[in-house]
Amino acid sequence: MRISRFFVNIGIAALLLTAHAGATAAQTPASQPGLGKPVRVVSLSFKGASLEAIAAIVDAEGAKGADLIALPEAWRGNDVVETLSGPTITTMSALAKKHHCYVVCPIYRDDQGRRINSSVLIDRAGKVVSVYDKIYPYWNEFDMTPPALPGQEDAGVYDADFGRIGFATCFDAKFPEVFQRLRDRGAELVVWPSAYSGFTELQAFALLHHYYIVTSTLTGDSILYDITGAIASDERGTGGVTVARFTLDMDRTIYHYNFNLDKRARLLAEHADDVTLDADMPREEWFVLKARRPGVSVRDLGREYGLEELRSYQDRSRTGVDAHRGFSFTDRFGGYPGQKGRGTARGPEGPPPHAQRPPLETPKP
Numbered sequence: 529m530r531i532s533r534f535f536v537n538i539g540i541a542a543l544l545l546t547a548h549a550g551a552t553a554a555q556t557p558a559s560q561p562g563l564g565k566p567v568r569v570v571s572l573s574f575k576g577a578s579l580e581a582i583a584a585i586v587d588a589e590g591a592k593g594a595d596l597i598a599l600p601e602a603w604r605g606n607d608v609v610e611t612l613s614g615p616t617i618t619t620m621s622a623l624a625k626k627h628h629c630y631v632v633c634p635i636y637r638d639d640q641g642r643r644i645n646s647s648v649l650i651d652r653a654g655k656v657v658s659v660y661d662k663i664y665p666y667w668n669e670f671d672m673t674p675p676a677l678p679g680q681e682d683a684g685v686y687d688a689d690f691g692r693i694g695f696a697t698c699f700d701a702k703f704p705e706v707f708q709r710l711r712d713r714g715a716e717l718v719v720w721p722s723a724y725s726g727f728t729e730l731q732a733f734a735l736l737h738h739y740y741i742v743t744s745t746l747t748g749d750s751i752l753y754d755i756t757g758a759i760a761s762d763e764r765g766t767g768g769v770t771v772a773r774f775t776l777d778m779d780r781t782i783y784h785y786n787f788n789l790d791k792r793a794r795l796l797a798e799h800a801d802d803v804t805l806d807a808d809m810p811r812e813e814w815f816v817l818k819a820r821r822p823g824v825s826v827r828d829l830g831r832e833y834g835l836e837e838l839r840s841y842q843d844r845s846r847t848g849v850d851a852h853r854g855f856s857f858t859d860r861f862g863g864y865p866g867q868k869g870r871g872t873a874r875g876p877e878g879p880p881p882h883a884q885r886p887p888l889e890t891p892k893p
Contacts, residue, residue: 562822564779567690567717570597571742571750574769579604583619585769590627594773595690597624598632598744601698601721602645606672609636609643612656617648625654630688632744634697634721636676637661643674647695647721649686660684660695664703666723683709691716691778694739698722701729705864711737711839716778718742725749731757738782738839742774755782756807756816777818780806781827782838785813792817795833803829814838 570589572582586597604616616635624631630651637646637659645662661679669676683706684695694715700706701720710718717740720730725747734741735757743751748765750772763772783792792815796803802824807816817826830837836844850856 564777564819564824564826565690567776567778568593568595569717569742569752569774569776570594571744571752571763571772571774572597572599572769573743573745573748573750573763573765573772574600574603575746575748576605577603577769579616579619582769583623585771586620586623586631587626589771589773590623590629594627594629596630596632596688596693596719598719598742599634599721600744600746601634601647601723602636603721603746604635606636609638609674611638612648612659614638617650617656621650621654621656624650624652628652630693632695632719632721639677641674643669643672643676644679645669645676645697647684647697647719649693649695652689658684658686658693658695660697662697662700663706664699666699683707683713685710685713685715694718696720698724701726701733703864704733707733707737708863711739715739717776719744722746726751731759734758740776740778752776755780756809756814779826780816780818781830782814782816783830783835784838784841785815786841788815788835791833791835795829795835799824799829 572585572589574582582599582603589597599620604610608616610616614635617633620631620633630649632647632649634645634647637644637648645665647660647662648656649658649660651657661681661684662676663679663683665676665678686693686695692714694710694713694717696706696710696718697720701722707718715737718733720726720741720743722743723746725745726743727749730741730743730751731753734753734755738755740755741751741753743749745765748767748770750761750763750765750770751759752761752772752774754760761772761774763770792805795817796805802820803817803826804820805815806818807814809815817830819826827837846858
């Protein structure tokens with residue numbers, strides 16, 4: 529069995545800008561321990577390996593130190609449909625507890641005789657704390673016995689001890705509304721188990737929504753997308769099991785130039801030993817800040833100096849322009865193909881606090 533390992537430090541500005549231009553990220557050393565908010569993620573990508581073989585790899589990788597280990601979509605195969613108390617989740621729960629790490633373990637879940645394509649999150653204590661049911665099963669999943677049931681709930685997020693994790697699965701990538709909802713719900717890291725690689729499809733979502741995306745696939749490809757949209761690591765499968773190890777800095781923060789440049793200059797001048805400009809992207813008018821020494825939080829310092837994070841700026845701008853317009857553009861006209869208008873709350877806090885919106889227009893014959 530081949531096991532490949534890839535260590536990446538996504539905090540190097542040159543790497544980010546090169547990847548943003550379309551090149552594959554080069555191999556680099558792991559992030560320095562303690563800088564920012566480091567999160568050690570392991571992605572296993574493979575097809576057809578046994579539960580015993582994968583458990584041995586999870587055990588070995590957990591022993592090296594990991595915060596989260598991700599496995600591919602329905603990796604036990606189409607014929608294995610089991611409950612949360614079945615052998616797959618029971619085995620991974622014991623390993624999560626043993627190594628004090630989170631495990632994302634997708635299975636075909638038996639829900640009172642119904643098949644559901646579920647990504648199961650197990651916490652550091654070995655407990656199942658979140659189950660995301662694939663919102664958009666692929667067509668052939670409806671031909672299985674029993675057929676797959678589409679997810680009935682909102683896009684899945686969970687507050688881990690290092691940040692908010694979001695979940696999407698395979699064919700979900702064809703539907704931008706899933707990834708918009710993950711952004712609306714505050715996801716900072718999206719885990720995407722899949723049967724296929726994804727590649728530039730997912731890059732678009734990382735670029736638009738500014739969260740990390742980690743993939744674990746049946747193709748053997750494991751990809752890490754940065755908050756800038758850069759492909760920070762692209763580990764290709766060549767048969768066997770791909771083991772890709774990443775260290776993410778969940779404190780790295782992305783901002784827009786607008787209303788922030790003077791504040792940025794003052795922060796960098798007064799905290800030159802604490803904070804560095806990790807990436808400057810003048811064509812997008814974005815920049816990324818990161819900590820230079822342990823114990824410093826860029827996000828906290830940014831707030832102290834009044835810097836507005838990019839996602840917050842986008843939300844505020846949308847709400848402010850809608851207030852001038854007198855109604856929500858998205859709610860009236862929809863945001864995606866096939867949507868006339870949602871008419872539903874945007875994000876966990878509900879609709880933005882602007883003037884009451886008029887009813888949706890009825891199309892004229």
